[in-house]
Amino acid sequence: MIEVSGLVKTFGSFTAVDHVSFSVPEGQIRAFLGPNGAGKTTTIKILTTVLAPSAGSARVAGHDVIRERAAVRRAFGIVFQDPSLDEELTAYENMELHGVLYGVPRAGRRERIAALLGFVGLSGRADDYVKEFSGGMKRRLEIARALLHRPRLLFLDEPTLGLDPQTRNRIWEFVKELAAREKVTVFFTTHAMEEAERVAGEITVIDHGRIVAEGTAALLKEQTASATLEEAFIALTGRDIRAEDAEPADRMRMMRRIWRGR
């Protein structure tokens, strides 16, 4: 479902993604872990055709991310790390806009939107403005929206950031169900190791733009002789804090996250 080979992305003289190769089979839930600034979001941006790679190639759902953008875009749904809703519109209108952009047939669109909103617990709020929603409600709406066009592949970039345990559990249960029942492939990032361990079939660890480990949680623990995935993660990526050399855009994002409490 995802095939990446020799992927490189440089920003000026800085290499954010450094010869990354991996593949994710259809129907798998794959966790993509790494410290802040490791290159997770940048990799996802390339896979979702938002950024062009500096070198290397990537195929998503059998299509090349550079040459077959439209086909790639139709195949995946994404929840971005940063919010991407129109807050001046209602929940329903945000969904409707997405549905039209993705060519979801008019017949049945309204019902599908209602079903998805119900699924993420927003049924009663369909006609409320998104600006009145809490962080968790916005996140759930974004997840519902990403599924509207029935993608075969779902990218989730820190989908549970800032959510309460109830909502987090609910979202992961849902993701697992989706993968099991509809064979949707899921590629997600998180900084919560227990989420990765509980949900992911396999884990890919990236650090400084390079893949440093890959395999099941059990394998990673075994390789590093660690008791928990968190220990394994630290053994693989070191103890240094990465935020210090963050770029301005990154810092702004962190500030905003602190401000909004998510």
Added chain:
Amino acid sequence: MGAIGILWLRQIRRYLRSRARMVGSLGQPVLFLLAFGFGFGPVFARAGEGDYLAFVAPGIIAMGILFTATFSGIEIIWDRQFGFLRETLVAPVPRLTIVLGRTLGAATVALIQGCIVFAITLIAGFRVRELTLLPVALLFMFLIALLFTAIGTAVGSVLRDMQGFQLIMNFLVLPLFFFSNALFPEAGLPAPLRLVVRLNPLTYGIAGVRGALGAAHGLALLADFAVLGTLALLVLGIAAFLFSRIEV
């Protein structure tokens, strides 16, 4: 409804929901209408130029349009900051479609705003000479809206924060407004100023509106239309190009 339609509708919805902005952006044109329309009237009449209100009203209407249009276009910067732009950019829709939907929506909003200013000038005593030419006046108003939305979109595609808006207002939009035929007639201006006014695209838009509302000669209107229409399309093309190069 297609992608262009839904993006158009989004602009309209946002406009109808921001009453404060709607009313706020009427303030300036109304102020100009009162101060200039009534303040300069006697001087204008004494100089043998006739009814100043009849002259200046199309200029004031254009003013209402171009401020709203530029602002709506440049709102792309907000969409980028609030993240919504990314949602549209990963959709399986060509960027040209996205930029067209946005621009047409924003231009429609500016046209509505222009119609409200138009209504206010009517209350102030402005009269339309030839009602059959009203659609022509609306067409010119729409072209002004399109041109300035495209300018806003082009600038918004390049800049990253809203501070750029002040820059564009003060160094592009306001000069274009003041050095046009909005407030004073072209005839009798000193040659250099007259040349500037002539080179200003807004001059053709205002001449069109003024001509249509004042029952002018068809041929002159056609020339104004050709100049303004060509320019609006050209700038729209530039905006579409710059928009297609946005990375988020």
